[in-house]
């Protein structure tokens with residue numbers, strides 16, 4: 001039976017639950033934080049001195065502001081309570097009665113400093129105030145706070161408390177110090193959290209700071225825990241070697257070509273797509289996906305260079321983009337690459353790259369090409385074709401794209417098949433249009449976006465070299481006639497394939 005629960009007094013627990021659920025509309029969200037009393041003193045040397053003097057007559061007395069800050073003695077014993085052993089520090093006079101007194105020998109917990117360091121960092125050279133209020137009001141709130149969960153829960157509460165208290169005493173206009181919180185995950189080793197006490201810590205110098213950082217950032221979304229394995233660290237190392245190696249061999253002995261062909265255009269657009277994707281991933285803290293984009297582009301550039309003498313401009317731009325976008329995670333590597341490529345100034349202060357062509361349909365373009373490659377692999381596999389001599393890619397006729405467009409734009413109640421068949425050119429094709437429109441209508445909610453026929457043709461032609469390279473086959477790309485077998489088999493976004 002419930003007591004001390006207002007209106008619910010006297011009810012048993014299940015009945016109270018029912019009543020609460022029935023009344024849910026009247027509820028409003030409420031978040032309450034309770035900061036417990038917080039013992040801030042420590043018997044350590046490295047904290048901030050507590051400005052209190054103990055006098056036999058007056059008791060504890062605050063050190064006057066004119067005598068602040070109290071500075072720590074330079075040398076102390078490292079055993080016991082270090083400050084208590086330092087007579088020069090301890091012995092003083094009472095600010096009130098002038099009699100002999102002793103300084104407080106506890107110092108403040110480092111959490112006290114970390115509760116407002118972000119304010120001090122804004123004006124580190126001010127010696128007449130803890131921080132510059134005007135600058136602080138200008139800069140705050142902090143955009144993003146990144147911290148491990150255990151640490152962040154308490155620390156974030158402390159800095160919010162400090163900020164509010166400082167606002168209450170008029171030193172700040174801002175009451176909320178941080179805009180966004182990201183709780184980073186924990187690095188695990190053999191399934192356990194890495195910790196000094198467990199002795200399962202991997203130290204950065206074992207692999208080098210650059211590799212360690214790249215690996216940690218590439219392992220998972222920052223908010224997830226991840227397992228430290230030697231194999232995945234070496235993957236990060238290999239990527240660095242790959243990036244550096246390809247840059248070095250390009251500048252040292254590259255045969256290059258000036259004219260641009262369709263496969264050069266494909267690579268040029270992939271460079272643009274990578275710029276767009278990596279930028280987006282960085283902005284959303286998806287570093288692991290940024291790394292994977294970098295790896296994908298590096299692989300593509302490698303394949304491109306093996307396939308044919310690369311176009312100088314396309315290949316160089318690809319490498320410059322790689323140097324620039326890897327730099328936030330691997331600054332030394334980025335700088336080395338940039339230097340080899342004779343970039344101006346340090347790479348980290350160079351303008352972030354921008355796509356040179358329109359990138360809004362890149363995801364559709366890429367998935368078209370990926371699906372095509374998967375389909376060819378699958379057909380070869382199923383049909384037992386070891387070495388295809390010819391691959392013919394046939395894209396759907398224009399009318400299929402049009403029908404698809406009309407169906408996608410229609411709503412459920414519309415008699416869309418009838419509308420389509422009202423069109424004279426569609427009626428001329430007849431039965432196939434009717435059938436296709438009917439099928440599409442039943443699937444209209446699942447229809448994925450596709451490119452225009454002209455764009456699809458252009459993308460497939462630019463990407464044809466990838467199939468040629470992978471399967472060692474001659475690849476042709478064409479569009480189907482309005483009727484016939486290919487017109488039936490090919491769909492927008494999914495061309496028909498003939499492999500022999």
Ligand SMILES: [Zn+2]
Nearest residue numbers: 055058094097
């Ligand atoms: Zn006194």
